[in-house]
Amino acid sequence: QKEVEQDPGPLSVPEGAIVSLNCTYSNSAFQYFMWYRQYSRKGPELLMYTYSSGNKEDGRFTAQVDKSSKYISLFIRDSQPSDSATYLCAISGAGSYQLTFGKGTKLSVIP
Amino acid sequence: DTGVSQNPRHKITKRGQNVTFRCDPISEHNRLYWYRQTLGQGPEFLTYFQNEAQLEKSRLLSDRFSAERPKGSFSTLEIQRTEQGDSAMYLCASSLDREQYFGPGTRLTVT
Numbered sequence: 620q621k622e623v624e625q626d627p628g629p630l631s632v633p634e635g636a637i638v639s640l641n642c643t644y645s646n647s648a649f650q651y652f653m654w655y656r657q658y659s660r661k662g663p664e665l666l667m668y669t670y671s672s673g674n675k676e677d678g679r680f681t682a683q684v685d686k687s688s689k690y691i692s693l694f695i696r697d698s699q700p701s702d703s704a705t706y707l708c709a710i711s712g713a714g715s716y717q718l719t720f721g722k723g724t725k726l727s728v729i730p
Numbered sequence: 731d732t733g734v735s736q737n738p739r740h741k742i743t744k745r746g747q748n749v750t751f752r753c754d755p756i757s758e759h760n761r762l763y764w765y766r767q768t769l770g771q772g773p774e775f776l777t778y779f780q781n782e783a784q785l786e787k788s789r790l791l792s793d794r795f796s797a798e799r800p801k802g803s804f805s806t807l808e809i810q811r812t813e814q815g816d817s818a819m820y821l822c823a824s825s826l827d828r829e830q831y832f833g834p835g836t837r838l839t840v841t
Contacts, residue, residue, distance in 0.1 A: 627770070651828045662734075662821055662832035663773065670828075707772050711828065716761060717786055718830060720772030 622646055625708055625721025634730050638695040642708035642721045645689065649719075652684050654693045655707040657723065663707055667693065698728045734833035736822050742839045743812055750808045751836045755824030762805050763823040763830060764797055766790065773821055779805060812840045 625642045632638055640654075650671055655663035667682040669675050669691075675682045681694040691710075695702055705725045709718040735754045743749050755762050760781050765773035776795070778786040781802035791797075794813075799805040809816055817840045823830040 623772075625772075653829070655832075660837070662834045665829055665831060668829045709772070709830075715786060716778050716780075716825075716828070717763070717775040717788070718765075718773070719775070722770065722772050 622719050623708060623710055623721045626724055627722050629725040629727060631727045631729060632698055634698060634700060634728055636698050636728075638698050638702070638726060638728075640693040640695075640706050640708075640724050640726070642691050642710075643689055644691070644710055644719075646712065647686070647689065648712040648714075649689075649710045650713050651711045652682070652691050653709040653718070654680075654682055655709060655720075656702075657705045657707060659705075666706075700728045700730050703727045734822055734824050734831055736820075736833040736836050738836060739834060740837045740839075742841065745812060745814060745840055747812055748808065748810045749812060749838065750806055751820055751822075751838075753805045753807070753822030753824075753833060755804070755822070756831060759824035759826050759831075760802065761825045761827075761830075762799055763825075764805070764807050765821040765823065765832075767819040767821055767835070768817075776807075809838075812838075814840050816840050 652669045654667040657663045672686045679696045683692040705723040707723045708721040762779045764776040767773040779799040819835040823832045
């Protein structure tokens with residue numbers, strides 16, 4: 620079992636839709652959770668950072684962490700064509716600064 | 731603050747040659763990371779520096795790979811005797827704490 624599982628998609632939604640992106644992880648020691656957005660042939664861009672369980676909101680983006688289920692989510696409200704990208708979840712534990720990434724989910728928002 | 735910069739952006743080399751990449755982190759960041767990303771995959775951790783000390787190394791970092799961060803500022807990643815399997819995007823990131831900010835990457839093609 621991989622440490623971080625993420626459905627690679629692709630996921631295609633109409634403009635204005637609510638998008639839900641998810642990852643599951645296997646190691647209960649993970650405590651730091653991040654979501655990155657990556658456009659084609661570019662470096663990942665940090666969108667959201669969450670420590671431990673709970674919700675965090677930033678504009679149209681909401682990150683949720685459920686440590687009991689080892690499940691993290693990113694919601695995008697009022698999706699725009701400019702949101703079309705690959706979204707990567709990334710996780711680390713208390714004893715290490717290295718990030719373990721999911722494979723990424725490719726999202727297309729259709730005008 | 732100009733963000734993390736990486737040079738060169740693209741490198742094409744013949745199998746067996748040595749290559750060196752450079753990363754300049756965000757100026758006040760004391761932590762610096764190297765990752766490798768292949769098509770359709772999330773980034774994979776290679777190594778991590780805190781100031782000039784190399785604190786973590788992945789088993790992916792074979793003896794052909796070496797990284798340095800003299801004086802705790804910029805970092806270099808050298809690959810000796812390149813192989814076709816080394817073809818990938820090499821990403822550098824930096825951080826003050828847990829939130830890692832990535833550069834644009836160096837795309838290596840080994841022919």
